[in-house]
Amino acid sequence: MIRTPLRPLARILRAREKGENPDAIEAENRAQRHAVIQDGARSRAEGRLFILALAFVGAFGVVGLRMGALAATQPSEPQMQVTGAQIISQRADITDRHGRVLATNLLTHSLYAHPRQMVDPNGAAEKLAAIFPDLKVDRLKEDFSGKRSFLWIKKKISPEQMQAVHDIGEPGLLFGPREMRLYPNGRIASHILGGSTFGKEDVASAEVVGVAGVEKAFDRWLRDPANDGAPLTLSLDLTVQSAMEEVLSNGMKVMNAKGATGIVMEVHTGEIVAMASLPDFDPNDRPRPLLKGDPSDSPLFNRAVQGQYELGSTFKIFPVAQAIDLKLVSPTTMINANAPLRIGKYLINEFRNHNYGTLTVTDIIVKSSNVGTVRVAQILGADRQKDFLEKLGFFEPTTVELSEGPTGKPLVPRRWPAVTSATVAFGHGLAASPLHLASAYATVANGGKRVKPTLVHDRNRREGEQILSAEAARTAVQLLRQVVVRGSGRSANVEGYEVAGKTGTADKPRPTGGYYGNKVVSTFSSVFPASDPKYVVVVSLDEPTSVKGGGESRTAGMTAAPVAGEVIRRVAPLLGLRPLTDQPLPVVERPLVDGLKLVSN
């Protein structure tokens, strides 16, 4: 654009000719120039205002958004920086039903070395070996003077040992904090708790991982920070558990048994109050699993859950209860129990080749007649018998919350011919764990409603399905009561607690096939008190022999039953059950001195 001069000569001359004022032309041009400058300034100012407005909108927008965010989010404690100290320990405690600690954490330290930072590697190695006798001096010297730049020396050390290592004054020896799992009660409930070990390890911390039992089954839950450090409350009762373990271990010694199992279970909820398997171990120092041989010889083997035993005559109550439920027999029905009974090519005999002749159904249970039970099972038929045992839970592993739980799958015969049906009726040919037996007895004692075993206290659970009528279940418990009153379980009778139970002696199967002649598993499965069953107690001894009065006996009535009786005698008061006495004791009131009698309503 060509700049217009203020006084263009052509126009000035023309204006002069016409006699006009040439200054007006200059003023006009000046005004035009100013207008252009003003336009530019205005648009620049508008631009600035726009940017300023944007800045204000942005700033207020940020404030508004922040306010909205603050109003909408959960209030939380402001923190300048992430502090290293963790308030809640990384793994939750495990307690029993009354809140007594079964497993907890303890802060200890681990010891590691940076050999390249060492001042005096040889001296450090010698002093370390003096503090920890299990370390080898030569090995340490080799490690410290070699090419390694890092090595672990000890995973857990006590505060005293830590101080001693501090006193060496070696800059290459360092400590890392460690949370150690502690089982303060030692061997008590060892199979249930299992044990734990370190998972991923780091200098600053290490994760604790459960390796067995409840620790493994609830590993995720125990480590979940969302639980806010709430402990896992098991259904166990520490007092009962410890009393039962004491009685069992004494019983095992007296009866010269190889192993023993005991279970105390609440009838209505299926909560396991105590469960033990002997021999046991210390979960603080868990032994290594056996690499060869029979795993059941290891103390790690949980006989109550993993052990599959033929449980013998304790099974007899199931076909009888079912037959009573279906109204096929009544407790007074006479059954022909002439021994031996021939099924196909097999002969079924009674214990010690007795022959009971004709018996009532009650006496079949009381005298534990094999032939009589087989007759009842024959009345039922194989299909119904199998169906009932399946409903009782004898065909699949128990639902108990242990990592070993799913491995306890019963050994069920695949085919179910007449002879299998007969042997299963008296507890041979079907191997199940003592926990299966306990839950089946709890089902019968619970008025026929299915009971599933559990280790967690006070969990909401659905009521089990009714698999036996309440009336038949009550009758079955009364039959069991008769066994203890006048049958093979007499030595399990405890005054005041109305124990009802059944003995079972089963020959142990040989690994090569067939049965041992002199090795048995004797079991006593019981319910008490019979009038209103509250608890189930199962005691099982592996290869017991009772030497009493000169003779040797392996029957459950002489071995497992007295131990079970002692368990009930010790445990029932601890569970808060009052003994039932027929007559209340008389109350003696001294007459008042002045001969008056106090009366009130």
Add this chain to the structure above:
Amino acid sequence: MRSVLYLLTTLLVMGMAFWAYRENYSTQAALTDMVKVQREIAALREDLGVRRAEWAYLNRPERLRELVNLNFEKLKLVPFNAEQFVDVRQVAFPLPKAPPAADPAGLPDGVPVERPAGFPPLRPQERTP
């Protein structure tokens, strides 16, 4: 008029600045305090954990059993058994304190009685099922 307004505004701004300064420092002090308290809580929780573990360890049934056996002569503790459940009526109550002169029954002091005379009759809640 205008200069007074200016003066007041300046004073207000100075006051606000002073207040903001103090708030800033008190917030920072509170934050440091909080970190300290949190550390303390963590340390106390750790101590508590150790105490609980120690308590559980000292009260482990095995040790209690040993202690009972060691002190059997003094304490005579035996396992809890069924005979120890009795009715409240059978619990020996201490004799009510009577004036020493008015004791016509002539019983020596401190003799426990099943249910002392003059004791109010049984209330329903005393009777256990």
